Amino acid sequence: MDFSEKRDLILNGKMTKVILTLSGPIMLNNFIQTIYNLADTFWVSQLGSTEVAAIQLVWPVIFFIMALGLGVSIGGTALISQYTGSHNLEEASDIAGQLLSFSFIFSLIFGILGGLSAPYIVKAMGGTGDLFYNATAFLRIIFFGMPTMFIFFSFNAIKQGLGDTVTPMKYGAYSVILNIILDPIFIFVLNLDIQGAAYATVLSRGLFASIAVYRLFTIPNGIKLNLSHLHINKDVLLKIVKVGLPSSIGQSTAALGFIVLNMFILSFGESTLTAFGIGNRINSLILMPAMGIGSALATVVGQNLGADNVDRAKLAVKTSAILSTIFLVIGGAIIFILSGYIIKFFNPTPEVLEQGTYYLKLISAALPLMGFFQIFIGTFQGSGHTISAMIITMGRLWGLRIPLIVIFKNFANLGPNSVWYAMILSNLIICLVGLGIYSTGRWQKKIIKKRSL
Template sequence: MDTYKEKRDLIIKGNIVKAILALAGPIMLNNLIQTIYNLTDTYWVGQLGGTEVAAITLIWPIVFFLLALGFGINIAGTSLISQYTGADDKENATRVSGQIVSFSLYFSIIIGIIGLFVAEPIIKMMGGEGRLLELASNYLKIIFAGMPAIFLFLAFTSIKQGQGDTVTPMKYSAISVALNMVLDPIFIFGLDLGVRGAALATIFSRSVFAIYAIYTLFYRKTGIQLHLKHLILKPNLLKKIIKIGLPSSLGQSSAALGFIFLNAFIISFGKSTLAAFGIGNRINSVILMPAMGIGNALATIVGQNLGADQIKRARQAVKTSAVLTTVLLTSGGIILYPFVPTIIRAFNTEPAIVSQGTFYLRLISLSLPLMGFFQIFVGTFQGSGHTLMAMFIMTGRLWALRIPLIILFKKYTDWGSSSVWYAMVLSNAIISLVGFIMYLTGKWQKKVIKKKPPLTGSEVDQNLDIDN
């Protein structure tokens, strides 16, 4: 039995818990690998000095914002490919894959070219000047030049995940990180390239495996196999893919922009509050990895089962995922709670930061299941292709709830910096309830494809019936 059919059978026929964990495990490892990627650059650049670290920290929101614009297309790809895979319609899954690869390449080239000209002005607008401006600009320009490699690997990941293969992207990421760890000191110190060396090491490492990953889509016969004809852009088909992907892009990018505003509000309570928030979030992100992995895996499982007209099994996958995340996050919160002060002190020993960080992290640890529910609903709506619903809860949590609540609590209560932490927990609770109500409407159960006999020529563009 080939891997493609084996994965499909597990997802639409096998033990649902096994299917969830089989897909979520590699995604969790991949998230951890990406964290190591960032830590590696930060460690070696940190040996150069504080200004150098500040330079790569300053440009991160810009990079995240740009990546968010491309995430939508990849989410659309995973949704459509998973539903076609579930419907056992490999040909249309292949056509969608070709469009995802082509669009990712062209879009990233355009972003890269524009970025080379606007990198310095953007950093100036963010307050960068002097040596900080020079270092940040050099780093960002190299990242812009390497955008095609980053976007192509994201496209490869979405195609594989749509088929239920989360292991292969994880393997390539792991080897890429290993290469980056070797190249960082060589480029930064050996070739005396400084901050530019860190950027070059990252882009070179990603480029090697992005090229190889796309190569495998053409020359390996397991699962989706592309041919050059699949890369020709088909306007009607691409338009329908963008219709699904655009809400996700808007949701991701508005969230990225929202966190920039959120930091501005948090710092109004003082630098200690912002530092406590930053440290708490780093710790919290590690505890949340299982929920994020399960949420991403659920997108594939929901998509394939809807494609196979197994609505009942799709609902079962959502309920099982919710139980798993609740158990995992509750256990993590209980384990974390007594050790919070010690963990905070490992990052910073200032009394104000330790005090606020301890209160924040303990409060969040008690409400972790709420964040798990949020990830489950996002995964469900994205996997079903109803990305407007996912965008609504992603943007609503931050812009309609969290930021307004912080402002209200700051103005009308005497809670001080605790206003931030209460606003975060309450916004998670409210948006989880909203997500649950949206889930109960059942709209997400309507798949965004219609299974039809194979078509040829230009007719194939009409074989996607999108209802978003």
């Protein structure tokens, strides 16, 4: 399906088909990334537990960096999708070019500073001895290779804004396959140990990020960039930053919040943290359809608002909510029934089994709430009202979940169940907040100006 056909589908096609067509590749891409993480962990684990611990130690830092890049890219997607919907492709091209330039310059500066600071970061996180050496070596390479990560995010954002979710999925898959091939070569054949895993990641991302960007300049599919689009344009750049900054703040503070959350959970004991970790891995798999639908919804809302079709944008939100609920009810029912077997497969320790089973049953019954959360995020991001998305992203974790854990732990005598109840209640309250923001109708106002005639 070429650009014009995809745009016509988004603006005029049957909404169920639109959402499923766009979200399917995103779901598959998320699944591919999960396989990549598992494969990466497998090869590194052959080196020893210290190397695995080193990656786990610095992962929150890497996640924080990724959140910054994703936040800016979200701003690009919102603007490109709305300009695409209004059929103003030259403006969309300007946004795409500036997004690439900003991402490269920002990540290059940030990467150099981070690479030089890697030893101090690892030391501040408590790394010592071999753990310090391995974590520093891995983190330094990831930092220096940060432009490859940010350019990939930018490419994905550009294509998603245009309504193309298949191409990013393909390049993501190619990158993962190459990384899986390079991991054992760099780690064992070239004897680079944990640094080999980092080099494999950077090289596989860098190669396909370069190819992907090259295609933006050579193959016209909605937009075709030229070098003039890369020249810094202050007005366009400020527009991207204005829309993307709240998303960056929301994503990055959420990443930091999960670090703090883990510290609170650990205060209940290692068994609770283990049960939480296993439950979250399962939970993330079941949530993939809802996350894919939420991401696809951002494009559909953006393009239809750009085309001044507010009613169709509302229909997209309603359809997405229904589809997400169906997927999550089915997935939640399966997890509820098999919860004990699932936890036992990963960790048969009686205490972990008891807590993990209870957590999975509780969270599976409330999964539709997470679906609504993803729908509100997609709606606000696609409409460009990223401050609303920031409010519910930060509010769920910092304003509700962490304080509720503290309250339940100290005043309700709930023990480890404090964590599970705080998660459910925070999801419920923030969905009500999201519904309130949605009901104001402010998200229906597009953030682009009409093209001058």
